[in-house]
Amino acid sequence: MEVTARAPGKIILAGEHAVVHGYTAVASSIDLYTVFSIRLRSDDDTVKLKLNDIGLDFSWSVRRIKEVLSHLGSPFSSTPTSCSLETIKSLATLVDEQSFPETKIGLASGVYAFLWLYTSILGFKPATVTVSSELPVGAGLGSSAAYCVSLSAALLALSDSVKLDVSQKGWSMFNESEAELVNKWAFEGEKIIHGKPSGVDNSVSTFGNVIKFKSGVMTRVNSNMPLRMLITNTKVGRDTKALVANVSARKSRHPDAMCSVLNAIEAISDEWSTIIQSHAVDDLYLSANEEKLRELMEMNQGLLLSIGVSHASIENVLQTSMKYKLASKLTGAGGGGCVLTLLPTHISGEVIDKLVEELGSFGFQSFTAGIGGKGVQISFDHSS
Ligand SMILES: Nc1ncnc2c1ncn2[C@@H]1O[C@H](COP(=O)(O)OP(=O)(O)O)[C@@H](O)[C@H]1O
Ligand SMILES: C[C@@](O)(CCOP(=O)(O)O)CC(=O)O
Ligand SMILES: [Mg+2]
CATH class of the missing domain: 3.30.230.10 (Ribosomal Protein S5; domain 2)
Structure with missing residues (x-):
């Protein structure tokens, strides 16, 4: 067997x-x-x-x-x-x-x-x-x-x-x-x-x-929002263990500043979970929530940069997606690896294709994946 x-x-x-x-x-x-x-x-x-x-x-x-x-x-x-x-x-x-x-x-x-x-x-x-x-x-x-x-x-x-x-x-x-x-x-x-x-x-x-x-x-969070993310792999290798250790070292050098940053990140997580659990009553409400998530991703990424886990390749994805008025943030340990770009419901397939092509010209690979399965x-x- x-x-x-x-x-x-x-x-x-x-x-x-x-x-x-x-x-x-x-x-x-x-x-x-x-x-x-x-x-x-x-x-x-x-x-x-x-x-x-x-x-x-x-x-x-x-x-x-x-x-x-x-x-x-x-x-x-x-x-x-x-x-x-x-x-x-x-x-x-x-x-x-x-x-x-x-x-x-x-x-x-x-x-x-x-x-x-x-x-x-x-x-x-x-x-x-x-x-x-x-x-x-x-x-x-x-x-x-x-x-x-x-x-x-x-x-x-x-x-x-x-x-x-x-x-x-x-x-x-x-x-x-x-x-x-x-x-x-x-x-x-x-x-x-x-x-x-x-x-x-x-x-x-x-x-x-x-x-x-x-x-x-x-x-468990009961997500009631249709979430779509473009995942872009910068293909820049990194090691979670080393990145986690670097953040801890920065925290022991600057305990007060780091504590404020980490508290701000927690507020972003809490707001994320509240937003995705709410039921959209109409399209207007849905786009308002998508706009809030866009801002939260922008803020989260800024704070991740401040704790030293961004990377030139990640910043490149951010700049590229920003041209299409889309927000991105690194996911996981950072230092390279994958970046998420929020795809709002109103965005056309054509725009996504153009973005994927532009990201591909840097050697990055973008794809979507089903979110929230078993x-x-x-x-x-x-x-x-
Ligand atoms: N399919 C796999 N085959 C062999 N090792 C794997 C596999 N998946 C994960 N690993 C182990 O996990 C490590 C990567 O973990 P990590 O640095 O945390 O990155 P992540 O979890 O984001 O992919 C690899 O160095 C290897 O030790
Ligand atoms: C950086 C961290 O928050 C996530 C690491 O994720 P990954 O191994 O990079 O997929 C570490 C952790 O939570 O253990
Ligand atoms: Mg890991």
């Missing part, structure tokens, strides 16, 4: 970075998924990991994994546990032995997260594990969270911790307490990749839809 789990990426509508410091963010799932498939093996004693998006394959013998992690005793745990620094070092040994290419070393933390979640949830069972994603990796659309959520979901489906109906056909959902367990394990994985994640990305990937998130607490899902294939 093969177990497959898929988890969506996300856009942060308002409040990235601020949310790491306990201020509110509003985020939505998007219909681009990361998919993990796991097939347990009985023919040999290896754990094989195929990372299709980055073209890397790994193979560890169970004996070697046991040997390297022997200081942990038995890593099986029914409750989500954090990976210690000492254990990360041991996991790095396992990865180094497979001669990880120097040019892709930034991706190694994802493999550490894999090894931690795998051995913690499933123990030392041989298997073939494959991951592939529709999300750009490291571009602000929450690929790290979708990776950790789909991996945790597939592992838990094979463990004794959750009891799923494996005879179900097609995609099925976890119940609330199972989803909560998936989310908690995924957060432990995100910690390995991000250092200090807020938890907003794994929560929206697990539960889907639109959420408000503050100090580790998620609230969270993590699981499916079982008995044919193999």
Whole structure:
């Protein structure tokens, strides 16, 4: 039997970075998924990991994994546990032995997260594990969270911790307490990749839809507004962990100024959630709300620039969309990656095409994605 789990990426509508410091963010799932498939093996004693998006394959013998992690005793745990620094070092040994290419070393933390979640949830069972994603990796659309959520979901489906109906056909959902367990394990994985994640990305990937998130607490937001965003990938590589650390360093250098900025970002998130929950009584009301969101995006972006997470490529997208009277803001950690441009309902397809073409002339790639769909899902294939 093969177990497959898929988890969506996300856009942060308002409040990235601020949310790491306990201020509110509003985020939505998007219909681009990361998919993990796991097939347990009985023919040999290896754990094989195929990372299709980055073209890397790994193979560890169970004996070697046991040997390297022997200081942990038995890593099986029914409750989500954090990976210690000492254990990360041991996991790095396992990865180094497979001669990880120097040019892709930034991706190694994802493999550490894999090894931690795998051995913690499933123990030392041989298997073939494959991951592939529709999300750009490291571009602000929450690929790290979708990776950790789909991996945790597939592992838990094979463990004794959750009891799923494996005879179900097609995609099925976890119940609330199972989803909560998936989310908690995924957060432990995100910690390995991000250092200090807020938890907003794994929560929206697990539960889907639109959420408000503050100090580790998620609230579901009932969006009643048709939201359309153009997502532009600047293709400038960046690393969430480094950007989050830079913001924290700036906060300790300028605590009062940063506190004011983060408070202002929180006010923007709160207003976002109020606006999208309101019911438009007519077209006039809808365009007035769209205009408010446009201004909130402009303000949020200005504040993100002030905390040091914008980038020349992001500013280029802002300037270009401004020519079409459209507002944009970075999404995720910034420093490159993806930018959101709000597409109001009245805008014509022709204008969008022209904007996409102009953005394309800089080497950027723009696309739209469905906003606010389901969270993590699981499916079982008995044919193999
Ligand atoms: N499909 C994938 N295959 C391998 N690693 C992945 C994949 N998706 C995410 N990752 C891991 O997540 C990291 C990117 O996370 P991050 O810097 O937070 O960017 P984002 O979450 O915005 O895409 C990568 O360096 C890698 O370790
Ligand atoms: C910057 C931050 O708010 C979002 C990071 O998103 P991403 O990994 O860049 O997709 C960090 C966090 O909330 O953990
Ligand atoms: Mg991430």
